[in-house]
Amino acid sequence: MAIEDAAAKLRAFARILKLGHDLFNAADFADAAVRAVNDSKVVINYRSAALFEYDGKDFELLAQSGIPEKNPRSKLVLDQIEMLKTLDVSLPLSVIDRGLPGEAEKERTVYLAANLPCPEVLDGTVVRFIWLLEFSGEVSGNVENLVKVVAGSVGEALYFHRFCGRGKRLRKRGTGRKIFWLTVLLIFIASMFIRVPESATAEFTLRPQDSSVIYAPFDGTILHCLRQDGESVAKGDIIAKYDTAVLQYRLDQARSQLAELETEIALEERSAFFDPEKLGKVRLLAARRKIIEVTVAEAEWFIGHSTVTAPADGVLVLADGRAEKLAGKAVRSGERIAEIYGGSGVIAEIPVDEKQSSILQNDFSVSLYLHTAPENAIPVTVDKVAAYPEFTEQKTWCYTVRCALPDNSETLRYGMRGVAKLSGGKVFLGYRLIKSAILYFRGL
Numbered sequence: 001m002a003i004e005d006a007a008a009k010l011r012a013f014a015r016i017l018k019l020g021h022d023l024f025n026a027a028d029f030a031d032a033a034v035r036a037v038n039d040s041k042v043v044i045n046y047r048s049a050a051l052f053e054y055d056g057k058d059f060e061l062l063a064q065s066g067i068p069e070k071n072p073r074s075k076l077v078l079d080q081i082e083m084l085k086t087l088d089v090s091l092p093l094s095v096i097d098r099g100l101p102g103e104a105e106k107e108r109t110v111y112l113a114a115n116l117p118c119p120e121v122l123d124g125t126v127v128r129f130i131w132l133l134e135f136s137g138e139v140s141g142n143v144e145n146l147v148k149v150v151a152g153s154v155g156e157a158l159y160f161h162r163f164c165g166r167g168k169r170l171r172k173r174g175t176g177r178k179i180f181w182l183t184v185l186l187i188f189i190a191s192m193f194i195r196v197p198e199s200a201t202a203e204f205t206l207r208p209q210d211s212s213v214i215y216a217p218f219d220g221t222i223l224h225c226l227r228q229d230g231e232s233v234a235k236g237d238i239i240a241k242y243d244t245a246v247l248q249y250r251l252d253q254a255r256s257q258l259a260e261l262e263t264e265i266a267l268e269e270r271s272a273f274f275d276p277e278k279l280g281k282v283r284l285l286a287a288r289r290k291i292i293e294v295t296v297a298e299a300e301w302f303i304g305h306s307t308v309t310a311p312a313d314g315v316l317v318l319a320d321g322r323a324e325k326l327a328g329k330a331v332r333s334g335e336r337i338a339e340i341y342g343g344s345g346v347i348a349e350i351p352v353d354e355k356q357s358s359i360l361q362n363d364f365s366v367s368l369y370l371h372t373a374p375e376n377a378i379p380v381t382v383d384k385v386a387a388y389p390e391f392t393e394q395k396t397w398c399y400t401v402r403c404a405l406p407d408n409s410e411t412l413r414y415g416m417r418g419v420a421k422l423s424g425g426k427v428f429l430g431y432r433l434i435k436s437a438i439l440y441f442r443g444l
Contacts, residue, residue, distance in 0.1 A: 032157055033158065036154045047109075050065070051132075093115070094113040095110065109136060113132050116151050116159075192430030196432065198424040202351060204348045212311045214310075214336070219333050220247075222328065225318070225327045226323075230316065231316050233313070233340065234313050250295075250299050318338045348403045350401040352399045358435075366421070368419075378405065378406075379406065381403060383403055
C-alpha cells in the first residue's frame, strides 16, 4: 500500500513539473492563462476553473476553462466576481461553500479561491492573480494542499510572462543573485582545501603497569579467602583455599584400594610361580593398579593445587570485590578469581574506535582529562599501539593505545576514568567531511 501511494505521489509530482514547464514555454501571457485553467485539470480534478486579475479595486477575467474565448459579461462570471469581492484576497487559499447563487447552492458547489504567489523578485507588484476552482461536493484537505502546490508553479509562470519582458530591474536582480550564489559556491569549494588538525576522542581507564590474573585451577568450592580486596601481597602469599574434604576422602579411598590391590597382587604372584595359569590374572591386577595409581595422582594434584597463592608482588583485586563473597563460592575451572596489580607506575589504556583509527597511522599526541578533574590536562607519552583491533565490552572493535603517565602521578588511582583527546597531523577539510558522510551513510 505504501509503495502504491508513493508511486501516485511521484506521478502527481511529475504532472505538476510538466504543467509548470508548459506554462513557461507558452507563447505569451494570454496563452499561458488559457493553459493554466485547462491543462491543470490533469493534476486537479475540478469541475471548472477561471483566472482573474485583481489590481486592488476591480476583478478582471483572464481565462475560463472549456471556453475558447472568455465572456466577462456572463452571469456566471459576474456571480463569481461578486463572491470574490467578499473574500480576503491576501489569504493563500479560501474556501467558498456558503452564500452561493441558487443553482450552485442546490448542486452543492464548493469554490476554492487561490491567491497565486508572486515571486520575491517582483515583490513590488500590486497586481494579484486569483485562481477560482469549482468543485462538486465536499473538498478534502488533500485537495487543498494539492491546489496550494500547483498554485505556486502556475503563479511563477504567469508573473514571468506578465512582467519579465519589461523589467530591467528583474534582470539586474537575477544577475546579482547568480553572482552571489556563484561566489558562495567558490568560497565553499575553496574551504574544502583548508587544512585542519585531525582529532579524536575516546574514554580511557587508568591501569597498573603490570598485572597478573589468577584463575581457578579446577572446579570446586572456595572454603576460605584469607586476603581482603586492596591489600598488598607478596609473591607466594596464600589468598584462598579450596574445600578439600571430598578430595581427601577420594584420595584416602583410592590409597586404600591401591594397598589392598598390592597385597592381592603379591599373593597371586607367589601362586603363579607354581601355577602358570594364574599369570594372566596377575597381569589384569597390574592393569587395575595403574588405573588406581592415576586416580591417586589426580586426587593428590587437586589437593596440592587447592591453595591459591599470589603469583607476584602487588595489590590484590578480588573479582567479587570482597572476601566474604568469595568464601563458599563454587567456581569453574578457568574462572577469574583475582588480579594482582603490580609495577611502579600507572598507565592509561585508551580504546580508539576503528572508525577513528586513521589518526593512529601518523604521529599523534594524547592529553587526558579525568572525570574528577576535567579542567586539568594530563600530558602523557604514547608507549604502545595495538597492531590489530580487539572486540571490547562495549561491542565495538577498538585499537588499544597504552600511554605512560608522568612520574608525579602518585595521587592517581587505578580504575580512574576520563576522556582522552588524540591530536594528529593536518588534513583537508573536504577529506574530513567526505569521511564523516561515508561513515554516516554506511551506518557506522
